[in-house]
Amino acid sequence: MGYKGKTVILGILALAAVALFLFYQLNHWEYALPRRGIKVLAIAVTGAAIAFSTVIFQTITNNRILTPSIIGFDSLYVLVQTFIIYSFGSMSMAVINKNLNFAISVGIMIIFAALFYKLLFKREGQNIYFLLLVGIIFGTFFSSISTFMQVLIDPNEFMTIQNRMFASFNNVNSDILTVSIILFLLIALYSYRYLKYLDVISLGRDQAINLGVPYDAVVKRLMVVIAILVSISTALVGPITFLGLLVANVAYEFLKTYQHKYLITGAIFISITALVGGQWIVERVFTFNTTLSVIVNFAGGVYFLYLLLRERKEW
């Protein structure tokens, strides 16, 4: 079966997971359905954003183990949020108005993504492990500073906004759902015309330039795209460190193609299946006795270690 057929199968699986989540034991549908619908929509958008950003990021950096969240983009978003609350207070427009808050955060994220890219990837011949370690420590650094500021903020003030600012799977941030969906669709539309470049960029920087790709311009735009996508996923559900790594690599292994049109679509479907299905298992099988991010982190961590230890040249 070709990769097209496989993509269709993945799509059907994703739909099945969503349907299972929506209609399993649906007794009071007029009450439960809208709630489940919002939740499943938020989770699906998050999963799609994570998969999308990870595949683009891995193609740009030409490796299979770096992902935006592993090098600390998620924690950066949380830091930006904390910083806004810290410097403006919880009653300011920048915090109360969800959409404004989101816009400011995305803006700061884009600036930082540009800096990050300059700092880490512009230098020639950087060792990939070096980048990875620096990225991980950056993540720790950002989250320590966030916690540090969260301690400094007046505890009462902090409690009132904590739930709204720092979402989780059981506490999806649905206020900005509409904005996120619109933004995600716009981004998808915008980056559609760059997908063909990505196929070439995956050959490497020099080859891509040789073949006539306006490399720097494309990469810069795609970094902005990644920053926005990371903001969407983190704002909706919060950081999930290893999900991107898992779904992107499963997509590569399963589809065995280099066409990003299919890779990205496939990764998005896998991600939605994993998140929605996983959340369903957490709710129904474990009856909320554990959280999805714990499971994802465990599976992702083991897989990551496996990737690191398997000796392969293509990193």
Next chain:
Amino acid sequence: MNINIINVSNEIEKGVGFKLDLKFFMKLIYLYILLIILSITSLFVGVSNISPLDIFNLTDEQKQILLISRFPRLISIIIAGVSMSICGLIMQQLTRNKFVSPTTAGTMDSARLGILVSLLLFSSATPLQKMIVAFVFALTGTLIFMKILDKIKFKDTIFIPLVGLMFGNIVGSITTFFAYRHDLIQNIGAWLQGNFALMMSGRYEMLYISMPLVVIAYIFANKFTIAGMGEEFSVNLGLNYKQVVNIGLIIVALMTSVVVLTVGIIPFLGLIIPNIVTIFKGDNLRRNLPYTALLGAIFVLICDIVGRVIIFPYEIPIGLTVGVIGSGIFLYMLLRRNHHGL
């Protein structure tokens, strides 16, 4: 090794005055003086007002505060700082890698898992039981990490701490999984963040176990250096390689579990202190041990005082202050590592 020292000292000599000053301070006598000044400061920082002038006519209440809270806190800070930096130094010598430490080898996370298991198995575990279980787990975790290291053919300085961090992550998520099921997340959170606020007489005494271990580490210092050169090399020199490595790991695991159990996790300490000492003093383990110990204590003391002053009368847990400052310094070291030959 020698080349590194020359590089570094060259750099220091042609470097700016700031670096010269730092080197100037890298003498034991100054470190001691600094430690004493900071210790006295630490004794007199706190919510109830005790000024150094009162020292000769203390009221009963002030005496109580000093004896029950301030002195135990000072002592536990010093011991924890000393032990964690020495743990880092030993691990770095044994693995011959400058970026290995209890934080980046899964030792801390394993100790935490051990404490959780002891809580689940014996519902009212005594501190000693907890410590033994934590020790067994920390030792097993570190041994597994060393086994993974043996299996890796590709030994890149940067690659090894990465594997360690991931290993720690996996152990950490197992801990979270079980903690969540048994409603112990908050307790886990407390161990995640080192905190000296609760150090009172009756709660910190276990830290004294570290003291003899420091002495043992000093006695074995040269052997650790030789063992770090590899199994074949050290057997050639007539060293019982396995035994020395095991002793080193036992010391590390014991110290780590004691500190995690009483204080909590203090990240990056074992990583940055030995490296700072190496930058200034070279690679002689035995000579570096006192510097590392002193600098570790001073660093934790400074962080603790900062954490206590910044939102006075509340305080910021030490794990956070060290986390922010430590990860900052570690990043700096990573980005500039070629300058310092690490």
